[in-house]
Amino acid sequence: MPGKKRQISEESEAREESEREEVEEKPAPKKTKTEKSKPVSKKMSKVRIDSDEDVGSGSTKVKANEQGEKYVQLGTKRRVTVRSFNGKPMVDIREFYEKDGKELPGKKGISLSAEQWQAFKDSIATIDELFQAMK
Numbered sequence: 001m002p003g004k005k006r007q008i009s010e011e012s013e014a015r016e017e018s019e020r021e022e023v024e025e026k027p028a029p030k031k032t033k034t035e036k037s038k039p040v041s042k043k044m045s046k047v048r049i050d051s052d053e054d055v056g057s058g059s060t061k062v063k064a065n066e067q068g069e070k071y072v073q074l075g076t077k078r079r080v081t082v083r084s085f086n087g088k089p090m091v092d093i094r095e096f097y098e099k100d101g102k103e104l105p106g107k108k109g110i111s112l113s114a115e116q117w118q119a120f121k122d123s124i125a126t127i128d129e130l131f132q133a134m135k
Contacts, residue, residue, distance in 0.1 A: 091117045 064070055071081040074093075081092040094109025112120060 085111070089114055 060072055062070055062072060065081070069081050069083045071079045073079050077095050077097065079094065079096060081094065083090055083092060091112045092105075092109060093112070095106040096103045097106050098104070
């Protein structure tokens with residue numbers, strides 16, 4: 001039986017190596033000192049908050065929290081919030097929980113800078129292909 005394990009291990013290593021070669025990482029474009037991030041509020045000025053209006057592809061409803069930050073609900077307990085942190089726009093993907101009738105952010109989540117968000121968006125097609133291959 002040790003021979004079979006070694007053969008399977010070698011095959012999976014070769015497959016992983018070929019997949020790594022197929023999926024090339026693109027470095028995020030670097031900003032020059034003259035480029036500045038535009039405030040999120042100006043980009044979102046055409047979006048109606050708390051409306052049934054379709055935004056982008058599909059039917060996405062944009063809401064606002066008590067602080068006025070815009071978000072999109074991903075499910076009953078998850079949302080994507082666009083906010084400013086230290087004057088820089090961030091995309092926050094986070095789980096929420098309810099306490100005393102209020103929805104509060106949980107520890108589980110991630111905040112992406114503009115550069116990380118762009119790198120994520122640029123990788124969507126590749127991630128989708130990998131996801132479809134897992135089904």
